[in-house]
Amino acid sequence: MSTAGSRPTARSRPTARSPRRSPVLPDLGPLLGAAVRAVLFLLVPVLLLCIVGWIASVRSTSSLAAVARVGADLWLLAHGADVAIVGGTIGVAPLGVTLLAGLSARRAVRMWLADQVEAERPVLPGPALGVFTAAYGVLTLLVALVARSGVGAASPLGALLGGCLVGGLGALAALWPLRPATPPVVPAWVVAAWRPAAAAVPALVAVGSLLVALALVRGRADVLALHEALSPGVVGGALLTLAQALLLPTLAVWGVAWTSGTGFAVGTGTSVAPGGTSLDVLPTVPVLGALPAPGATPALAWAAVALPVLVGALAWVLAARRGPRVEGLLHRCAAALVHGALTGAGVALLCALASGALGHGRLGEVGPDALLTGVVVAGEVAAGAVLAVLLGRGWRAWRGAELVIDLPGAPGGAPRTPRKLLGDDRPTP
Structure with missing residues (x-):
C-alpha cells in the first residue's frame, strides 16, 4: 500500500513519450493517405479536362458519367492497362501522363518522408516502398472496377500491375537516397x-x-x-x-x-x-x-x-x-x-x-x-x-608506354641500372 508521498515503482510508471511501434512496418495510415493523394493529384485534373472538353463540344451527346469514365480510362491507359472498347482494344499508353503519374507518386512519398523526419520517426525504406506500392496498385484496381461500362472496360489485372509499377517507381525515386548499402556478395x-x-x-x-x-x-x-x-x-x-x-x-x-x-x-x-517507310491510312x-x-x-x-x-x-x-x-x-x-x-x-x-x-x-x-x-x-x-x-x-x-633510358654512371663510378618510364614519369637528374 503506497502513501501519498511515496514514489511509484518502475513498473507503475507510465510509458514514456509515445506508444511502442512495430519495428518492421512503417505507419500505414500516412502511407495510405500518401497513395490516395498521389492518385487524386493527377486523376482529378484529367477528369476535369475531359469535362471541359465535353462542355466545349456542342455536338457531344454523351452523358457526364460517360465523359468521366473516358477520363478514368485515359488515366488507366497511362498505367499500362489495356482498355477494351466496342470492337477492339486500346493499349498504347500516353507516356506523358505516365510520367506525371510517377512524379505525383514521388511527390506524395517525399511529403510523407518530410512528415516522418519532422516527427523524428524512423524511416524504413523497404517496408515503406512495399506498402505504398501495394496501396497505389489497389487504388488503381479500384478505379478500373468503378470505371467499367459497356462502352469501355480496363483490364483489372493490367491496372493492378501497372499501378504497382508506376507507383513503385515513383516511390523508389523518392526513397532512393535512403537505400541500404549494397551487399558485399554482389560483385x-x-x-x-x-x-x-x-x-x-x-x-x-x-x-x-x-x-x-x-x-x-x-x-x-x-x-x-x-x-x-x-x-x-x-x-x-x-x-x-x-x-x-x-x-x-x-x-x-x-x-x-x-x-x-x-x-x-x-x-x-x-x-x-x-x-524505308510503308504506311496505310x-x-x-x-x-x-x-x-x-x-x-x-x-x-x-x-x-x-x-x-x-x-x-x-x-x-x-x-x-x-x-x-x-x-x-x-x-x-x-x-x-x-x-x-x-x-x-x-x-x-x-x-x-x-x-x-x-x-x-x-x-x-x-x-x-x-x-x-x-x-x-x-x-x-x-x-x-x-x-x-x-x-x-x-x-x-x-599508349600513355604508359615503357621507355628504357640508360642513365650515366654515378659520380663514384658505380654503374646505374636502366630505368623504365611509365606515363608521365620524368627522369630524375
Whole structure:
C-alpha cells in the first residue's frame, strides 16, 4: 500500500513519450493517405479536362458519367492497362501522363518522408516502398472496377500491375537516397553497371525526342493541315494540342526504336524504319502528319543506328568517373555487357507501354516490337560500352608506354641500372 508521498515503482510508471511501434512496418495510415493523394493529384485534373472538353463540344451527346469514365480510362491507359472498347482494344499508353503519374507518386512519398523526419520517426525504406506500392496498385484496381461500362472496360489485372509499377517507381525515386548499402556478395562489376544504364535510358529517350522535334519541324505543314481539318475550335484546339503534347513521350520512344534500326508500326503491315517507310491510312491525329513519306529513305538514315552505340559509350565513360572502380579488363567488359542488358530492359519496358492497339482492324498493331527493340538496343549499347572500355585501355597503354633510358654512371663510378618510364614519369637528374 503506497502513501501519498511515496514514489511509484518502475513498473507503475507510465510509458514514456509515445506508444511502442512495430519495428518492421512503417505507419500505414500516412502511407495510405500518401497513395490516395498521389492518385487524386493527377486523376482529378484529367477528369476535369475531359469535362471541359465535353462542355466545349456542342455536338457531344454523351452523358457526364460517360465523359468521366473516358477520363478514368485515359488515366488507366497511362498505367499500362489495356482498355477494351466496342470492337477492339486500346493499349498504347500516353507516356506523358505516365510520367506525371510517377512524379505525383514521388511527390506524395517525399511529403510523407518530410512528415516522418519532422516527427523524428524512423524511416524504413523497404517496408515503406512495399506498402505504398501495394496501396497505389489497389487504388488503381479500384478505379478500373468503378470505371467499367459497356462502352469501355480496363483490364483489372493490367491496372493492378501497372499501378504497382508506376507507383513503385515513383516511390523508389523518392526513397532512393535512403537505400541500404549494397551487399558485399554482389560483385563490383555488377554494381558498376546500373549507373551508366540509368543514364543511358533517358539519354536515348532524349535522342528520340530530338528526332521527333526535327520531324515535326519538317512536316509542320501536314500537321497544321490535319489540325485545321478537324476544326476543333478554340477550347477544343487547346485540349487537342495538350493531348498531343502528352503523347510526345510515346512518340519519343518510337524514335528510339527508329534509331535502333528495328522501327515501329502504325497499323498492321506497316513499318517506319531507317530502311524505308510503308504506311496505310493513318488515324486522324495531327501529330502523325510528321511521319516520313512512304518509300525508300536515303542511305544516310542508317547513320542513326550509331546513336545508341554512342549513347552507350558516353554513358559508360561519364559514369565510370563517378562510380566504383572496376579492376581488370575482363571485369570491365562484363560490366559493360550488364550495362547494355539493363539499358535494353529499360527500353523494352518503355516500348511495351508505347505499343499496342488503337482499335480494331488495321490499327490492331501500333508501336515498336518491345522484345526485338530491347534486344537490339542492348546489343548496340553494350557494343558502345565495350568499345569505350577497349579504347580506354588502349589510351592508357599508349600513355604508359615503357621507355628504357640508360642513365650515366654515378659520380663514384658505380654503374646505374636502366630505368623504365611509365606515363608521365620524368627522369630524375
